[in-house]
Amino acid sequence: MLKANAPKCNIRGNVVVEENPYFPERARIVRKFDLTRDVRFFQVRICDQDKVMTWTTNYKPGQFMMISLPNAGEAPFSITSTPSRPGLFEFCIRKVGRLTSKLFELKENDFIWLRGPFGNGFPVEMMYGKDLLFVAGGLGAAPLRSVLLYALDYRDRFGKIFYLYGAKTPDDMLFREEFFRMKERDDFECYLTVDADPTGLWPFDIGVVTSLFKYVNVDADNTVAIVCGPPVMYKYVVDEFLKIGIPDDHIFMTLERKMKCGIGKCGQCVVEHKYTCVDGPVFTLWDVKNIRTLI
Amino acid sequence: MRVFKLKRENFIPFMKGLSKFGELWGPVRKGDRYVYANEPPEKFVLNAIRTIVPAKKFFLPQKSTILKFKNNEWLEHYDVKKRVIFGLHPCDIHALNIYHKFYTRLYPDPYYLKNRENTLIVGLSCLPDENCFCHLTDTETVNEGFDLFLTDLGDKFLVWVGSPKGDESLKLVKDLIEDTTQKDIDEYVEWRKKRRSMFKVSLDLEGMPEILTFNYDSPIWEQMGEACLSCGTCTMVCPSCTCFDIDDEFDIRTDEMNRQRYWYSCVFREYSMVAGGHNFREARSERLKLWYTHKLVGFMSEYGSPACVGCGRCVVSCPVDINVITVAKALLKEKPDAFWARMASSNVEVQHA
Ligand SMILES: Cc1cc2nc3c(=O)[nH]c(=O)nc-3n(C[C@H](O)[C@H](O)[C@H](O)COP(=O)(O)OP(=O)(O)OC[C@H]3O[C@@H](n4cnc5c(N)ncnc54)[C@H](O)[C@@H]3O)c2cc1C
Ligand code: SF4
Numbered sequence: 154m155l156k157a158n159a160p161k162c163n164i165r166g167n168v169v170v171e172e173n174p175y176f177p178e179r180a181r182i183v184r185k186f187d188l189t190r191d192v193r194f195f196q197v198r199i200c201d202q203d204k205v206m207t208w209t210t211n212y213k214p215g216q217f218m219m220i221s222l223p224n225a226g227e228a229p230f231s232i233t234s235t236p237s238r239p240g241l242f243e244f245c246i247r248k249v250g251r252l253t254s255k256l257f258e259l260k261e262n263d264f265i266w267l268r269g270p271f272g273n274g275f276p277v278e279m280m281y282g283k284d285l286l287f288v289a290g291g292l293g294a295a296p297l298r299s300v301l302l303y304a305l306d307y308r309d310r311f312g313k314i315f316y317l318y319g320a321k322t323p324d325d326m327l328f329r330e331e332f333f334r335m336k337e338r339d340d341f342e343c344y345l346t347v348d349a350d351p352t353g354l355w356p357f358d359i360g361v362v363t364s365l366f367k368y369v370n371v372d373a374d375n376t377v378a379i380v381c382g383p384p385v386m387y388k389y390v391v392d393e394f395l396k397i398g399i400p401d402d403h404i405f406m407t408l409e410r411k412m413k414c415g416i417g418k419c420g421q422c423v424v425e426h427k428y429t430c431v432d433g434p435v436f437t438l439w440d441v442k443n444i445r446t447l448i
Numbered sequence: 449m450r451v452f453k454l455k456r457e458n459f460i461p462f463m464k465g466l467s468k469f470g471e472l473w474g475p476v477r478k479g480d481r482y483v484y485a486n487e488p489p490e491k492f493v494l495n496a497i498r499t500i501v502p503a504k505k506f507f508l509p510q511k512s513t514i515l516k517f518k519n520n521e522w523l524e525h526y527d528v529k530k531r532v533i534f535g536l537h538p539c540d541i542h543a544l545n546i547y548h549k550f551y552t553r554l555y556p557d558p559y560y561l562k563n564r565e566n567t568l569i570v571g572l573s574c575l576p577d578e579n580c581f582c583h584l585t586d587t588e589t590v591n592e593g594f595d596l597f598l599t600d601l602g603d604k605f606l607v608w609v610g611s612p613k614g615d616e617s618l619k620l621v622k623d624l625i626e627d628t629t630q631k632d633i634d635e636y637v638e639w640r641k642k643r644r645s646m647f648k649v650s651l652d653l654e655g656m657p658e659i660l661t662f663n664y665d666s667p668i669w670e671q672m673g674e675a676c677l678s679c680g681t682c683t684m685v686c687p688s689c690t691c692f693d694i695d696d697e698f699d700i701r702t703d704e705m706n707r708q709r710y711w712y713s714c715v716f717r718e719y720s721m722v723a724g725g726h727n728f729r730e731a732r733s734e735r736l737k738l739w740y741t742h743k744l745v746g747f748m749s750e751y752g753s754p755a756c757v758g759c760g761r762c763v764v765s766c767p768v769d770i771n772v773i774t775v776a777k778a779l780l781k782e783k784p785d786a787f788w789a790r791m792a793s794s795n796v797e798v799q800h801a
């Protein structure tokens with residue numbers, strides 16, 4: 154026996170399916186514009202008027218949606234808007250392949266299809282009362298913008314807020330103007346950096362994102378840190394978090410895996426026993442240490 | 449559990465009676481192996497050993513259309529038939545129970561459920577061959593997950609009733625079944641003893657989760673990776689493998705767009721690719737490691753039991769002998785009799801596509 158007296162999978166209980174979780178909801182592109190050379194911003198609205206408010210208020214920052222077009226397939230994209238500003242969903246989409254190229258051909262008022270929201274999202278309730286330290290790299294700003302805007306919309310619920318964002322060049326920075334304006338706010342600290350500045354016009358720091366940690370001043374035991382970016386960045390940023398003394402289970406990161414269903418069924422996002430689409434995409438450093446091959 | 453008796457001469461009428469519920473499928477011979485086929489019950493092979501493809505194909509077909517796109521609208525698409533599936537062995541039913549748990553957790557899968565609702569599962573007892581090891585995975589008997597279950601005692605069958613649906617279906621054959629006697633039960637107990645003594649595989653599978661975890665960096669993964677052809681046979685034949693892929697297909701004949709779901713395998717190279725072509729599991733050895741840790745360790749932490757039911761399909765199907773038995777033996781430092789192990793010790797070079 155593999156394990157003595159292991160409880161068996163039993164099949165009692167009637168299962169009722171209220172909604173087909175594979176069924177895509179139609180939405181309309183309200184607005185789109187380019188954020189960088191290959192990343193485009195999409196604002197979309199669910200076509201079914203009765204669903205607009207429930208859908209756009211009932212999600213968590215850090216969750217994603219499956220976006221699809223007929224004949225181009227389906228893929229996961231982080232919601233970059235916040236449930237504190239309902240009515241629309243916003244996405245930042247990088248053109249990399251079949252579906253994303255088709256999405257880039259669409260005009261305003263064209264249809265796209267959505268399923269979701271899926272994934273665990275950031276644990277915003279456990280962040281109440283704590284200092285927040287956000288670190289974004291490249292496209293990682295997409296999911297982080299959601300939780301940052303959320304925290305700023307409910308500013309009183311949180312302690313100090315630090316937002317560090319690094320991009321390759323000024324042209325690669327998502328929401329550049331939005332962050333420039335945020336820098337003017339005095340209720341939180343926003344630091345931006347670029348690896349290199351071919352334009353010669355960049356007014357802020359130059360260097361990798363970890364070089365911005367010199368500005369950080371948080372109460373380590375009472376801080377939640379979140380990092381989003383390309384996988385190579387994680388190790389360096391996490392080292393900085395640990396140097397400050399932030400505990401493993403207060404360090405969060407979002408991880409990317411191939412996802413086909415978003416609902417814990419297709420198996421394509423599996424890491425050991427975790428289905429990244431439902432157990433993630435947000436994980437703590439503690440999870441990462443205990444689940445091999447997570448990053 | 450309620451149990452009745454069915455005389456052997458009444459088996460064919462019994463099956464024909466049940467077929468009023470739906471299409472009748474059962475194990476028939478194909479070459480030197482068996483498949484489930486929609487045939488008259490006279491063709492069913494009552495001592496059939498494992499079918500090539502397990503019964504999961506009735507609940508999650510190899511390929512199916514889940515949505516259709518017409519006039520700017522998606523429409524749900526179900527292709528459900530009422531079916532009686534006869535001949536599932538205890539391990540097969542255990543595997544279906546795993547399927548059930550998996551497909552009804554979190555976001556219940558409506559396609560799976562529709563198929564399940566429309567199926568009458570009629571189990572059948574079996575006698576093990578040299579590749580069966582359900583006695584080691586605690587799946588040699590089954591108490592639930594079937595509607596009816598037939599134990600073959602020679603001149604008669606015991607008919608166990610496992611669900612309200614099974615009970616209902618007995619109305620179709622009520623003149624053919626009778627009450628059991630003490631003698632029948634005694635015969636059954638004898639039969640179980642005989643069956644128990646027939647298992648050939650002996651292996652200490654207990655503690656496999658820990659052993660696998662500790663052997664994460666063992667060289668055997670590399671050795672298996674060298675031999676593995678990434679053909680995907682192991683995942684197709686394993687009754688508890690659940691993974692699938694989804695893709696859109698344009699049907700020129702009907703001018704329709706179909707969103708299809710089809711079986712997919714974690715041993716395929718594309719499985720772990722993400723944007724930018726980065727692959728989290730480039731090496732075949734890494735993908736096999738995922739297969740075995742997910743089946744034997746991962747499932748454990750989620751459901752309390754491993755996902756291997758000891759059916760032996762991987763044992764008879766993998767062209768290079770990568771299977772639960774040889775992997776377990778290698779991890780337990782017993783020399784497995786396997787192509788991949790011989791290849792490792794002789795350093796044969798294999799050309800990979
Ligand atoms: C939780 C999550 C959140 C994401 N958020 C965003 C986002 O906000 N913005 C964004 O631009 N992208 C995001 N992605 C990545 C995005 O899903 C992929 O870029 C998208 O699937 C590519 O689809 P495609 O059809 O255009 O590419 P394909 O033609 O399918 O493939 C192009 C390349 O992308 C890889 N790829 C295919 N499918 C995926 C997948 N599901 N995930 C990752 N790589 C894949 C392929 O291996 C190939 O290298 C996210 C992924 C995950 C898992
Ligand atoms: S383990 Fe065997 S059956 Fe599975 S993919 Fe490799 S060669 Fe094929």
Ligand code: SF4
Pocket residue numbers: 685686687688743755756757758759760761762763771772
């Ligand atoms: S791993 Fe092999 S023996 Fe176990 S259930 Fe799957 S095919 Fe059967």
Ligand code: FES
Pocket residue numbers: 411412413414415416417418419420421422423428429430431
């Ligand atoms: S995306 Fe299908 S299981 Fe996670």
